[in-house]
Amino acid sequence: MAETIKQPNSNRPLVLIGLLVTQLLALVSILLIWLPGAFISVVAENPEGTVPLWLMAFYGYPIYPLAMSIGAWVAYARRNDKLAAILSALLIPPILLFVVVIFLNW
Structure with missing residues (x-):
């Protein structure tokens, strides 16, 4: 019986580069856009002290890239x-949407 020989995955270095590039973009979006916006948006609270829903979504933004990054690295491993x-x-799509929304409202 003939044995099948597994060929090495030639796409593996490309996947690694893709992981690094997308996570670098996510890090830049968090550090350069989200973090200053989070500090500035403290003034967006209502007089009653409640936080608008859009602001809670804004504060929760880093959770998504973190979850996707962890999942991607686990799958890669x-x-x-x-x-x-x-x-x-x-x-990529949430980062682009996040950047577009921020710069359109600037």
Whole structure:
């Protein structure tokens, strides 16, 4: 019986580069846009002391990139490169939306 020889995954370095680039973009969006906005948005509280829903969503933004990054690295460590690439790619749309909304309202 012929044995099948596993070929090394030639896409693995590309997936690693993709992971690093998308996470660098997420880090930049958090440090340069979200963090200053979080400090400034403290003044957006209502006089009653309640926080608007959009502000709570804004404060929760870093949770999404963190969850996707952890999931992507776990998938990459388990050699599931396709899932790692998908989870890494899911970081891009919210970052773009976040940047567009911030700069359109500037």
